[in-house]
Amino acid sequence: MVCVLLCDGTNFSTITPRASPRQQERLFLEILNTTLQLITSGDATLWGIVALSLRISLSATLIAALLAIPLGTGLAMGRFLGRRVIIMLSSSLMALPPVVVGLAIYLLLSRAGPFGEYGLLFTPTAMIIAQSVLIFPIILALTTEAVSPLEQTYRPLLHSVNASHWFRLKTLIIDARFAIFTALLAGFGRAIAEVGAVIIVGGNIAGLTRVMTTTIALETSKGNLELALALGLILISLAIIVNTIIHSLKSIGQKYQRTSR
Amino acid sequence: MKSLIGLFLIIATTIHANEQKITLSSTTSTQNSGLYDYILPIFTAETGISVKVVAVGTGQAIRIAKNGDADALLVHHRPSEDAFIAENYGIQRFDVMYNDFVLIGPKTDGIIFHNLNEFFNTAQISGSLDFVSRGDDSGTHKKELELWDYFNKMPPLGKWYREIGSGMGATLNMASATNSYTLSDRGTWLSFGNKGDLVIKWAGDLIMKNPYGLILVNPDKFPHTHSKQARIFANWITSPKGQKVIGNFRVDGKQLFCPDSDKEKKSRLACPAQ
Secondary structure, three states, X not given: OOOOOOOOOOOOOOOOOOOOHHHHHHHHHXXXXXXXXXXXXXXXXXXXXXXXXXXXXXXXXXXXXXXXXXXXXXXXXXXXXXXXXXXXXXXXHHHOOHHHHHHHHHHHHOOOOXXXXXXXXXXXXXXXXXXXXXXXXXXXXXXXXXXXXHHHHHHHHHHHOOOOHHHHHHHHHXXXXXXXXXXXXXXXXXXXXXXHHHHHHHOOOOOOOOOHHHHHHHHHHOOOHHHHXXXXXXXXXXXXXXXXHHHHHHHHHHHHHHHHO | OHHHHHHHHHHHOOOOOOOOEEEEEEEHHHHHOOHHHXXXXXXHHHHOOEEEEEEEOHHXXXXXXXXXXXXXXXXXXXXXXXXXXXXXXXXEEEEEEEEEEEEEEEOOOOOOOOOHHHHHHHHHHHOOOOEEEOOOOOHHHHHHHHHHXXXXXXXXXXXXXXXXXXXXXXXXXXXXXXXXXXXXXXXXXXXXXXOOOEEEEEOOOXXXXXXXXXXXXXXXXXXXXXXXXXXXXXXXXHOHHHHHHHHHOEEOOEEOOEEOOOHXXXXXXXXXXX
């Protein structure tokens, strides 16, 4: 018996017991075969799910970034009481369990909750909100981490030209942009991979709030393990594609930077 | 910057103005079997109303409806359903369909029992078998506890009894991986894809009947619910047409659910006769 991580249904995966090496090989080929069939079949449902996953996680990354990047840079620049505490808190919150975030957002958005009148529960919007909350501390903490050393170097210079706060913020963000990209990737990776929050606030409704990870959880619970793993492979491929795009943007940017100086 | 804010607004405002939509809070057993994928498109084609299904355990499904987050409830635990109506959260209950619970276990484990009473007593005394329990307050979990209580009058204790707090599928996955016994509804069992060495060890007793009921959420309590559309759904699913569609649903050529709104046929038990 193989029960990977917590056997709570979401992370529960079994591999056919007592499989000989030959059988294991066949199982692996079967999974690869299922994956290829899924991709080549051009199944509209599958692409709908993939598109929704990307839309939700990219939106959440964008929203969290718009808030966390200026705030994180501000934290690196600021010299105020409680700054250390906030930095420590934000890096601790990187460990927020998705299920807890999901539950909190669920209670807030439920009809019985304070924001119930907007009817947002079980919609993609609710999922974007949950993922934004989940990855906000990640982007915040990593941005602060990335900007801090730069800020140390720039501080005397910026001080000597009597730069405004706005100008300092802009300069630091622009010059730390490659490290901030990495923070964004970490946030996006967390968002697209998590299942605990979106399954609670989205409800895994077919055609409306079903994303890659909740589909994988559902197929696992149906006992369709090959299909679940095949979907997992597609999810990883997606992450690789997104990362490749960002990294190539980064290297183009760095090359341009070198030649222009 | 302006374009960023624009993009933000586009993303943040999700259109959900569709009035012809109801939310059905239901159980994993009906969802995992594929029943909804089969019957709902037919209903939507006929009425123009689409049904959003949130599939969780019966306990959680009832909680969702009690918060006013669903328009109707389709679950399978009669005492909880009756309590839901008694507490004024629901206005009306309809018999929709039924099948039965089945006792699942490894094909060849040498354990012999001649009736359920014998099984439930041997299990606890001998410790020679493992039992995986849902442990998630679902209809199946409540039924399982009822069975222990009925046959044994003792709460299950010991290492052989694993309460895993998961859905039916995860429970079957664990039973399959560890060659353990478990209680499942027939629908999920028949459509489950990772059976391994597991088979149905016992089925057919009257106590194993598994009736599903549809309840309309009280619109006086939750004015925002789509009560008109929910009633159309209730009327359709209990109509001869809807009942026929349920009876026609097959997985691998086997019927999973038996229509139940026709009062005269109620005396029959294990309707998917297999």
